[in-house]
Amino acid sequence: MISYLEFEKPVAELQARISELRASAEGDGIDITAELQRLERKSQDLLKSTYASLSPWQKTQVARHPARPHFLDYVNSVFEDFVPLGGDRHYGEDQAILGGFARLGGRKVMLIGHEKGHDTQTRLKHNFGMGKPEGYRKAIRLMEMAGRFGLPVVTLVDTSGAFPGIEAEERGQAEAIARSTEACLALPVPMVATIVGEGGSGGAVALASAERVLMLEHAIYSVISPEGSASILWRTAEKAPQAAEAMKVTAQDLHQLGVIDRIVPEPVGGAHRDPQVTAEALAQAIGEELDALSGKTARQLRRMREDRFLGIGVGQPRRRLR
């Protein structure tokens, strides 16, 4: 049973009518196949047109949809032979950031990403995908190891942000994020990052400072959540839709700004409507990117990464207004 988002209401209503028709037809013995087909087609068209023009705020809701595939779903649908590795060797094991060896269509990689969880129990276990310093330090450890064993690093980014809490601050959340970003930039092996759901601020950048950054079609990536930005700049979280619009958080906008390199298409109605199709598209995109990077030297890869970030937004400097 799919849960509908607010803006999907017309589709939900159509679907409800189809179910009703089906139920009543069963008793009457009237043939309504043609009518059902017509309604199904209509529902599909409606879904398609709705998703073809999602607003940034609607995309935010799709990106956060509870049924959207997360890291552990992709571990099984995109990758094979995942060997989870745990712990930062300093303090603990953070279940918000997972990682380990894996294969992608025969290629050996180091896979790292945020896991949000899918029900109350797992959400608590994974702290809603909000990493703590030990999570980022684990990522650093795995990246360094990947470098030593010549394994390309693949990251799946999906976090509302790094955990804001007393113990996280105490143990140096900021330092852990900064070092993780630095570890990405220092990698002597290829790195491909994909924002699969929410790319929330520094907690996302720490795993996304790669030479190739991909985004799922309806994922979002931003400096602060639309709600957070709205409550600071508009002084009310209710302006989140405007904030999402103004901040340019969608894959399409970010591609235009040169912040991401490639958009991975999602099935009609979003990744959660057909996780298998999503996984196939993701596997293909990441695989192609890795192949294109293979054969590059450590020096070339670092240079690519540095040029990429130094060059963002530098396109056309304009006269300063004064």
Place this chain on the structure above:
Amino acid sequence: MSWLTRVRNSLPFAPRRETPDNLWVKCPSCNEMLFTKEYEDNLSVCPRCNYHGRIGADARLNQLMDEGYELLPAPEVQEDPLKFRDSKRYTERLKQARAKNPHPDAFTAAVGTIVGQKAVVGVQDFMFMGGSMGMAVGAAFVAGAERALEEKCGFIVVTAAGGARMQEGILSLMQMPRATVMTRRLREAGLPYIVVLTDPTTGGVTASYAMLGDVHIAEPGALIGFAGQRVIQETIREQLPDGFQRAEYLHAHGMVDMVVPRRDLRTTLSTLLGYMQPAKAA
């Protein structure tokens, strides 16, 4: 200037009088009324409660560097790349900030000497849109680091920021890896990178170049952290411990090397630079 002063000064027959408005300042911490002159002579530190007041880029450079330093030109960047508007246009906010500030954005760098030792010093100014890190701040950081690489000298950055500049959206976030590229280059070149954390340093600035120094110095009482206190409180719904996210707290938790009062900063930096000479290439 009060309206009365304005009227008085515009009268051709009345003797012009210097405005007395800024003769006194109130310490934001202990509320003591202080002579502005006395306060500024004390480097904008309250002589009564030792509160370290926020100061602008020029005041900071003058305090830290020897006379005759050279300001680096502010890099040209794309203005308002997102055409951002909340209750006000971003361009309008920039204009207002510039009207009140001698520099075009929140990061100003200079090259010169500190007690005779060559260094590039970059200063983030909280008075300019909360010191927030956008493309101009990122570009000025990069330019400062590049100059240090050219001069083969240390790079000292004095941080102060609420975080990333929201009006530049994702492009402000991209300044985190951008600055980190440069801190890595400095390290590879064997040049010292020293961070002086001042009140307040939070958000994306802390989570990038502010925490990647070879040495971290904090000013007493400075608020330094990743997440804002209100956000933390709303998330965990607990009372925050006393002194949470203050310089002394970070020192106790191993995140900064030392807490140094403003009057000793200059000599501390010069001592550090004396030790941190580029290693001779083998």
